[in-house]
Amino acid sequence: MADAIKAIKKRPGAMTFGDATSYRLPPAGVVSILHRISGLLLLVLMPFVIWLFDKSVSSEVSYDVFRAAFAAGIGFVPAFIVKLATLVLIWAFLQHFCAGVRHLYLDVTHKVTKDFGRQSAQAVLVVSLVLTVLFGAKLFGLY
Amino acid sequence: MAINYGSKRIVVGAHYGLRDWLAQRVTAVLMALFTVAIIVQVLLPGELDYYRWAGIFAHQWMKVLTFVTIAAILWHAWVGVRDVLMDYVQNVGARLVLQVAAIVWLVACAGWALQVLWSL
Numbered sequence: 449m450a451d452a453i454k455a456i457k458k459r460p461g462a463m464t465f466g467d468a469t470s471y472r473l474p475p476a477g478v479v480s481i482l483h484r485i486s487g488l489l490l491l492v493l494m495p496f497v498i499w500l501f502d503k504s505v506s507s508e509v510s511y512d513v514f515r516a517a518f519a520a521g522i523g524f525v526p527a528f529i530v531k532l533a534t535l536v537l538i539w540a541f542l543q544h545f546c547a548g549v550r551h552l553y554l555d556v557t558h559k560v561t562k563d564f565g566r567q568s569a570q571a572v573l574v575v576s577l578v579l580t581v582l583f584g585a586k587l588f589g590l591y
Numbered sequence: 592m593a594i595n596y597g598s599k600r601i602v603v604g605a606h607y608g609l610r611d612w613l614a615q616r617v618t619a620v621l622m623a624l625f626t627v628a629i630i631v632q633v634l635l636p637g638e639l640d641y642y643r644w645a646g647i648f649a650h651q652w653m654k655v656l657t658f659v660t661i662a663a664i665l666w667h668a669w670v671g672v673r674d675v676l677m678d679y680v681q682n683v684g685a686r687l688v689l690q691v692a693a694i695v696w697l698v699a700c701a702g703w704a705l706q707v708l709w710s711l
Contacts, residue, residue, distance in 0.1 A: 502707045505645050
């Protein structure tokens with residue numbers, strides 16, 4: 449009886465945040481959680497995107513404001529912070545986009561083997577990071 | 592009307608799971624198409640100044656595609672954030688507050704984006 453109670457007490461129960469941070473995730477799991485994180489980032493940064501769209505496209509005057517935000521800052525926000533926010537935006541978009549394409553590809557082709565899941569997840573991580581570095585270097589004027 | 596009695600009666604499921612799953616993919620494809628349309632036009636030869644950038648959004652088909660994309664983002668983001676909140680926020684009251692906040696946030700963003708789009 450005592451053993452039975454002990455066995456019940458040892459059941460893991462609901463997953464906690466502590467569990468989530470201690471699990472060793474496979475690449476597909478990393479892509480999965482990054483899909484959620486990048487999606488939330490895009491949601492939070494949505495007003496920033498609309499602001500960029502508004503300033504860049506509305507008029508020549510607003511276009512100059514858009515350019516100046518990246519060159520000299522806007523209001524109390526220095527240009528570096530504007531560029532940093534844009535870099536986060538670029539990474540979140542690319543990560544979400546690449547992982548989304550993987551999702552659609554898996555759905556359409558039914559390629560649901562363990563191997564392909566791992567390889568495609570690794571490809572998503574590599575492609576989105578490489579593209580982020582390329583766009584980021586351009587953003588910070590490295591080329 | 593579909594038969595929903597006897598052996599054909601559906602006793603489980605509201606089926607919004609399938610609808611949301613499909614909506615998530617359809618809206619994703621629409622947003623991907625918009626992304627490709629932007630990238631192709633930006634990469635066309637010539638200096639990318641204000642006139643070329645604004646010119647991209649001057650075409651009627653581009654305005655329509657942008658409008659559809661804004662609607663797609665609204666729907667896609669709602670399905671996504673609802674899934675995340677259902678998974679991580681177990682307190683019903685807190686979840687309701689956050690879900691309402693997400694809806695207000697999304698509708699406000701969509702309204703602002705449409706205001707910008709329609710004043711072009």
